[in-house]
Amino acid sequence: MSLSNNSIERICKIFGYLDTLDKQGTKFASSLDLAKAIGATSYTVRKDISLLNIIGYTRKGYDVKTLKEELGQKLCLNKKRNACIVGLGRLGSALLDYEKFQEDGFDVVAGFDSNINKLERIRTDIDVYPVSRINEIIIRKHIELGIIAVPSEYAQNIADTLIKAGVTGILNFSYVKINLPKNIINVNLDFTNSLRFIAAKLSGNTTNK
Amino acid sequence: MSLSNNSIERICKIFGYLDTLDKQGTKFASSLDLAKAIGATSYTVRKDISLLNIIGYTRKGYDVKTLKEELGQKLCLNKKRNACIVGLGRLGSALLDYEKFQEDGFDVVAGFDSNINKLERIRTDIDVYPVSRINEIIIRKHIELGIIAVPSEYAQNIADTLIKAGVTGILNFSYVKINLPKNIINVNLDFTNSLRFIAAKLSGNTTNK
DNA sequence: CTCTGTGAATGCTTTCACAGCG
DNA sequence: CGCTGTGAAAGCATTCACAGAG
Numbered sequence: 001m002s003l004s005n006n007s008i009e010r011i012c013k014i015f016g017y018l019d020t021l022d023k024q025g026t027k028f029a030s031s032l033d034l035a036k037a038i039g040a041t042s043y044t045v046r047k048d049i050s051l052l053n054i055i056g057y058t059r060k061g062y063d064v065k066t067l068k069e070e071l072g073q074k075l076c077l078n079k080k081r082n083a084c085i086v087g088l089g090r091l092g093s094a095l096l097d098y099e100k101f102q103e104d105g106f107d108v109v110a111g112f113d114s115n116i117n118k119l120e121r122i123r124t125d126i127d128v129y130p131v132s133r134i135n136e137i138i139i140r141k142h143i144e145l146g147i148i149a150v151p152s153e154y155a156q157n158i159a160d161t162l163i164k165a166g167v168t169g170i171l172n173f174s175y176v177k178i179n180l181p182k183n184i185i186n187v188n189l190d191f192t193n194s195l196r197f198i199a200a201k202l203s204g205n206t207t208n209k
Numbered sequence: 210m211s212l213s214n215n216s217i218e219r220i221c222k223i224f225g226y227l228d229t230l231d232k233q234g235t236k237f238a239s240s241l242d243l244a245k246a247i248g249a250t251s252y253t254v255r256k257d258i259s260l261l262n263i264i265g266y267t268r269k270g271y272d273v274k275t276l277k278e279e280l281g282q283k284l285c286l287n288k289k290r291n292a293c294i295v296g297l298g299r300l301g302s303a304l305l306d307y308e309k310f311q312e313d314g315f316d317v318v319a320g321f322d323s324n325i326n327k328l329e330r331i332r333t334d335i336d337v338y339p340v341s342r343i344n345e346i347i348i349r350k351h352i353e354l355g356i357i358a359v360p361s362e363y364a365q366n367i368a369d370t371l372i373k374a375g376v377t378g379i380l381n382f383s384y385v386k387i388n389l390p391k392n393i394i395n396v397n398l399d400f401t402n403s404l405r406f407i408a409a410k411l412s413g414n415t416t417n418k
Numbered sequence: 419c420t421c422t423g424t425g426a427a428t429g430c431t432t433t434c435a436c437a438g439c440g
Numbered sequence: 441c442g443c444t445g446t447g448a449a450a451g452c453a454t455t456c457a458c459a460g461a462g
Binding site for chain 2: 005008009011012013015016020037038039075076077079081083089090091093094095097098100101104106144145168169170171175176177185186187189190191192193194195196197198199200201202203
């Protein structure tokens with residue numbers, strides 16, 4: 001089985017949307033419904049799904065519950081995973097309390113910051129530690145995912161520490177690209193770059209693709 | 210001139226990296242340097258840049274200051290733009306104080322929330338208003354960009370309000386796709402989906418592309 | 419040499435078009 | 441009918457390979 005990044009991203013979005021549909025009590029969804037919800041075409045959705053050898057029902061579309069279960073299984077999204085957040089500034093502490101992570105099976109089980117005073121002041125149900133304890137805690141709590149919300153100049157260093165401790169996936173909110181061994185999966189979310197992208201497209205000298 | 214989204218995104222990243230290089234005092238950067246910094250190949254970087262009819266110097270690479278200026282000009286990234294944030298919960302208020310936006314020419318000039326008590330409690334230099342005043346303030350302050358950080362169920366409604374008031378670009382932090390007229394540029398940043406993507410790739414049944 | 423600039427070739431992804439099914 | 445499933449075609453983006461320039 002072998003999916004492109006684009007396919008994976010679409011399927012992840014579909015998975016999230018199926019959850020919404022399920023909570024609403026919707027039973028079936030056609031490829032077109034799904035496509036609209038994630039911003040794709042129905043062809044692409046059908047192809048993505050069929051690449052996973054999942055089949056739908058003619059005339060009705062896909063069974064919401066079943067499809068969600070199957071997508072989750074094929075992409076290992078049903079399994080819970082432990083995560084930690086490094087850097088508990090404004091953004092990091094907002095992320096600590098971002099309930100959607102937990103709802104979706106990502107358990108944030110630790111927060112880290114280098115500022116001891118900050119650790120004492122923070123009010124959250126999640127355990128917080130100084131960065132010096134990253135290695136110990138990651139191993140003890142079986143943390144697989146690291147969320148980096150430290151100032152950009154420290155991001156690479158933190159990433160190295162996380163990986164040495166055994167983290168295999170990194171979500172990086174700093175605006176620098178971090179260099180990683182290629183078995184580590186990583187996504188960069190650079191807010192400023194997203195605004196730049198919007199600004200650039202607004203300026204108009206672009207295709208619509 | 211006509212660039213694909215991928216090209217625009219890469220160029221935006223290059224633009225950001227050139228700023229870092231410039232502050233460091235670096236004078237020249239080769240296509241390979243830039244490529245490494247943004248996670249691309251040198252071919253792609255050269256092609257992207259040449260699509261904009263910008264030329265470098267043989268044997269030295271690109272002049273950092275000049276290239277930044279030219280990219281900024283072609284993509285209209287030098288012009289300042291006003292932005293607002295709707296939804297001042299944990300995330301929204303963190304974004305209000307995200308200095309990188311201002312540094313990069315995105316002036317956050319207003320925050321909105323539906324909860325009047327919250328507006329009174331918030332401590333920030335930026336003016337905050339009830340959502341009922343969105344239309345008035347957007348017009349008065351010439352706001353072009355809207356950053357949506359409200360709970361997902363309100364996102365579509367807020368987006369419609371913003372657009373009616375004249376906003377042309379939207380950065381959406383909620384996890385629903387919002388439907389927009391196609392002259393509106395919009396980017397979705399769904400944190401949970403990024404974690405899902407990482408989890409899916411960790412599970413391994415994917416290409417490396 | 420070492421780097422850029424770029425047509426040509428390659429390799430992906432998406433789209434199309436239509437058979438199949440209830 | 442209204443939907444899925446899928447080979448074939450089209451459309452893009454990336455990579456290659458090499459000329460050009462100092």
